[in-house]
Amino acid sequence: MLKTLQTAADHLKGKIKQQPDIGIILGTGLNSVADLIEDPTIVDYQDVPQMPSSTAPSHKGRFVFGELSGKQVVIMQGRLHYYEGYSMQQITFPIRLLKLLGIETLIITNAAGSLNEDLQPGDLVVIDDHINFTGDNPLIGKNLADFGERFPSFNQPYSKRLRDLCDEIAREKGFQLKHGVYTGLAGPSLETRAECKMLQKLGSDLVGMSTVPEVIVAVHSGMEVLGISTVTNLSNIFHSKPHSQEEIWKYAEQARVKLEYLINNIIEKI
Numbered sequence: 001m002l003k004t005l006q007t008a009a010d011h012l013k014g015k016i017k018q019q020p021d022i023g024i025i026l027g028t029g030l031n032s033v034a035d036l037i038e039d040p041t042i043v044d045y046q047d048v049p050q051m052p053s054s055t056a057p058s059h060k061g062r063f064v065f066g067e068l069s070g071k072q073v074v075i076m077q078g079r080l081h082y083y084e085g086y087s088m089q090q091i092t093f094p095i096r097l098l099k100l101l102g103i104e105t106l107i108i109t110n111a112a113g114s115l116n117e118d119l120q121p122g123d124l125v126v127i128d129d130h131i132n133f134t135g136d137n138p139l140i141g142k143n144l145a146d147f148g149e150r151f152p153s154f155n156q157p158y159s160k161r162l163r164d165l166c167d168e169i170a171r172e173k174g175f176q177l178k179h180g181v182y183t184g185l186a187g188p189s190l191e192t193r194a195e196c197k198m199l200q201k202l203g204s205d206l207v208g209m210s211t212v213p214e215v216i217v218a219v220h221s222g223m224e225v226l227g228i229s230t231v232t233n234l235s236n237i238f239h240s241k242p243h244s245q246e247e248i249w250k251y252a253e254q255a256r257v258k259l260e261y262l263i264n265n266i267i268e269k270i
Helices: 002-013 031-036 093-100 160-173 193-201 212-220 245-254 256-269
Strands: 022-026 038-044 062-068 071-077 105-114 124-133 178-185 206-208 224-234
Touching: 002 093, 022 031, 031 071, 031 256, 062 256, 071 093, 071 256, 093 212, 105 212, 105 256, 124 160, 124 212, 124 256, 160 224, 160 256, 178 212, 178 224, 206 224, 212 224, 224 245, 224 256, 245 256
Parallel strands: 022 071, 022 105, 105 224, 124 178, 178 206
Antiparallel strands: 038 062, 062 071, 105 206, 124 224
16 A cells, blocks of 8 residues: 555645645535635646545535645545545545645545533534444554554544644634544435434543544554534434535535634644
């Protein structure tokens, strides 16, 4: 796999003007952050050797390279999901690719359902920790020792420094920023009421179908990770209405300005 990754990294290096320092992954309905990039270089996933394509709705499936808040960044405008039929190694291929490009700091965003009534649709939530309920782990198999050790520690997968920085920025701007524990499931079916009640009892505040595998590989690779969820719906613990993609996009758009401000300022202060 290392040779395949290096081939993909060399391909991307040949397309960009400057090496990026910070990586950002944009989740469902959160594409607009990429529009803030100055003088962007855009590379579609399908044009990168061995890179799987994104098939999820609203995920554009491309890398956007350029300057944001005075720093060189690369944005993944759309991600890969386990439910798309890819293996764990495939959906985390771009994380290792970012590492080979020189990324040391990774900001991961997602749209998530709330299992906590204090976390309402439209809220931004800093992820403090996660629970892996995907039923799999991207580190299973031969260890890629060039990236990290066989048994990486997960005592603090999400950087306290970056979480504290988020709180500082929110206080300066005067908007509320919440914290919580995120649980990653395989999907694509949404959770049953019984599953939501179980996850809530286990200590989860948020639930979604991404992020956790990416964080596992990022931490294994020695990256400093920040996770931010946009709450796009309350789980059906609190109501009996069916969820819709339109609802998710509506609340992602509602949080857009705060998310853009937060990411801009985090990058500036890192």
